Amino acid sequence: MKKPRIAAAALAMLVAVLLLSGCGAKDGNIKIGEVTRSVFYAPQYVALEKGFFKDEGLNVELQTTAGGDKTMTALLAGQINVALVGAETSIYVYQQGAEDPVINFAGLTQTDGTFLVAREDKGAFDWDQLKGSIFLGQRKGGMPQMAGEFTLKKHGIDPHGDLELIQNIDFANITAAFASGTGQYVQLFEPQASIFEKEGRGHVVASFGTESGKLPYTVFMAKQSYIKNNQEKIQKFTNALQKAQTWVQEHSPEEIAQAIAPYFKDTDMDILTSSVKRYKEQGTYAETPAITEEQWNNLQNVMESAGELKEKVEMQSVVDPAFAEKAAGDVK
Structure with a gap:
């Protein structure tokens, strides 16, 4: 009579192990919504193609959610975990008095594209x-x-x-x-x-x-609650981005174009190369994920000039610099 009990106990342990391993896999999943598909975002595709996210134990799923309004809607609705979109969208959400504001944690580009x-x-x-x-x-x-x-x-x-x-x-x-x-x-x-x-x-x-001029034009952001509950995951994400940004700085337009080509299958290689070259020459790709005070102020000047800024927003209200700072110090 004891053998069935032993078998049942073993089965229960096996189920528990499978559930735990499943949770571990799920913990590494991140869904990104990018505002558009563009060579402008080359470091992101490099991070995916060169395996920098995987090296950090992350399984990143990328989808294109055309337009800033659609991308932010997807983020707020929980359809994606992280949005790659203009930093101005986080200001709009903050100024609407959101209980769970959107926080910028890593910059990708530092000029208009x-x-x-x-x-x-x-x-x-x-x-x-x-x-x-x-x-x-x-x-x-x-x-x-x-x-x-x-x-x-x-x-x-x-x-x-x-x-x-x-x-x-x-x-x-x-x-x-x-x-x-x-x-x-x-x-x-x-x-x-x-x-x-x-x-x-x-x-x-x-x-x-x-x-x-320089401004946090396109950034990775997530809801404050998501960042609070997934700090290790966000740090790993930012580490992978830092690796990709360094790789882009150290490689030629031709090499970068080869790396990102799978994301632009209908685009000729010479077009990809010339596009990357344009962005590199004008310093579009940020060297680190850090968002500076100077960039933030310029962003708000641009918004104010367009009549889209109700009032100035302190950078610390919607930017968490900790992940970028740690990545810049730890990633070699």
Whole structure:
């Protein structure tokens, strides 16, 4: 009569072991929602492709949630754990009085990633050429649009008075809209800007990244409650990002393009390479995940200029620097 009891006890122990091992696997899972698929985010793809996340014991699942509003909705709804999106979205959530605010814990890019693309080549570019033109802009309140307006104002152009600004086209459809004939100028990320140049559909005439200065343009963020309950996981995530950022700094555009190619299967290698080169040359890719006070202040200046900032938000209210600081010190 004792053998069945022993067998039952052994079975119970086996089930417990399987449950515990399952929990361990689950603990390493992180779902990321990226605001768009772009060469702009090269260090993220490097971290995935080079196995830096796996080296930290993480199983990262990446999905594209087109547009900052959709990405933030997915994060707040718990459909993703971590969002890769503009830092301004965390300010919007904070200013709405959220009980569980969104916290920025690691920066990926430190400049705007869009380029001004003109439909016609008019020779030497002057910003005054935009006056009276039809400009296909980005979503109101999003960082691309705010950085664009900030730049135009810097050059003495009223974005809502000196040109016809189109902002009613969904983020995912802007490229197609310009390709079909809408607008004389458009604001595009890479590799779309380089693709248009190669196809003869447009000409890159200026960089909004160079013009608008350094700011925490795209960051990894999560709900405060998630970070509190998953501090070790967030640290491992940030460590992997630091490894990828260092790798990108130390390797050539050609090598980076080869590494991220699986995420851009329909893009020619020469286009990938030229896109990466543009971003590297203007210092777009952050060297560490740290978000600085200077960058944060510039971000709010850009938002204020666009009329999208109710009041200044102290950096410590929505930024946790601890993970980036530890990664910068520990990761070699």
